[in-house]
Amino acid sequence: MRKVETPEQMTEEYRSTLLKIVYALASTEFASVEQHHRWINQGPTAEDRFIQAQIAADEAHQGFIDCRMLRHFGKEGEDMADRLLTLRMGQHPIAAFNVPMESWVDVVGFCFCMDLVAWYHLRAMEDCSYAPLAREMTTMVGEEKFHASFGARRIKDLVRDARYQNLCRAGAAEAQQTIDKWYPHALDTFGSARSKFSELAVACGIRRWGNEELRRMWRKDIDPQIEKLGLSVPDAEKGRLIH
Numbered sequence: 138m139r140k141v142e143t144p145e146q147m148t149e150e151y152r153s154t155l156l157k158i159v160y161a162l163a164s165t166e167f168a169s170v171e172q173h174h175r176w177i178n179q180g181p182t183a184e185d186r187f188i189q190a191q192i193a194a195d196e197a198h199q200g201f202i203d204c205r206m207l208r209h210f211g212k213e214g215e216d217m218a219d220r221l222l223t224l225r226m227g228q229h230p231i232a233a234f235n236v237p238m239e240s241w242v243d244v245v246g247f248c249f250c251m252d253l254v255a256w257y258h259l260r261a262m263e264d265c266s267y268a269p270l271a272r273e274m275t276t277m278v279g280e281e282k283f284h285a286s287f288g289a290r291r292i293k294d295l296v297r298d299a300r301y302q303n304l305c306r307a308g309a310a311e312a313q314q315t316i317d318k319w320y321p322h323a324l325d326t327f328g329s330a331r332s333k334f335s336e337l338a339v340a341c342g343i344r345r346w347g348n349e350e351l352r353r354m355w356r357k358d359i360d361p362q363i364e365k366l367g368l369s370v371p372d373a374e375k376g377r378l379i380h
């Protein structure tokens with residue numbers, strides 16, 4: 138596929154689709170820093186504290202990279218990047234990123250569910266038609282895998298590891314609760330099944346898969362992980378805001 142390197146090479150449709158995607162992406166990065174913020178240094182082990190700090194730092198760094206990309210689009214992109222940096226909890230454009238993490242277990246549940254969403258979203262843009270974005274994916278995809286794997290490992294420890302359960306004063310019931318909380322948000326975050334925008338992103342070669350396909354891939358990945366731990370997979374329609 139021939140790659141696009143600069144905004145001057147884009148059709149108006151391509152340009153507006155790309156700007157929307159990068160804006161939405163950046164908004165989730167900065168919003169998740171806010172979600173993590175109150176739990177920094179609160180994790181039950183040193184490893185938890187260091188890894189969570191690294192995750193929050195990765196998200197901030199990814200957000201700044203997205204902003205730098207937006208700024209290549211002249212005044213419109215510069216305004217978008219500036220606006221992103223003023224948004225606070227409750228103002229972020231994607232609903233799940235305004236939902237607070239209420240406990241350490243909730244931090245773990247967020248990483249398990251939502252960072253896996255991020256991984257699929259970013260994988261969809263690996264080798265995409267906009268070369269500067271494709272280049273960034275080479276590091277971001279690996280970072281998201283790290284975040285999601287941390288979540289998966291600690292969810293497992295909450296269910297199976299007595300020492301970790303003791304440290305968190307929580308166990309399988311709390312793991313189930315946080316999965317029940319984030320699962321519908323994660324499904325919503327993939328966007329509407331009948332999104333023209335999603336079709337356009339695929340047609341432009343910016344994303345490899347549309348919203349519904351990504352949602353299916355995520356479920357196929359996470360559902361067996363939940364079942365393997367003896368927990369229940371939430372009803373995929375329950376608590377959903379976006380269809």
Ligand SMILES: [Fe+2]
Binds near residue numbers: 195196255
């Ligand atoms: Fe991220």
Ligand SMILES: [Fe+2]
Binds near residue numbers: 196252280281
């Ligand atoms: Fe992440």
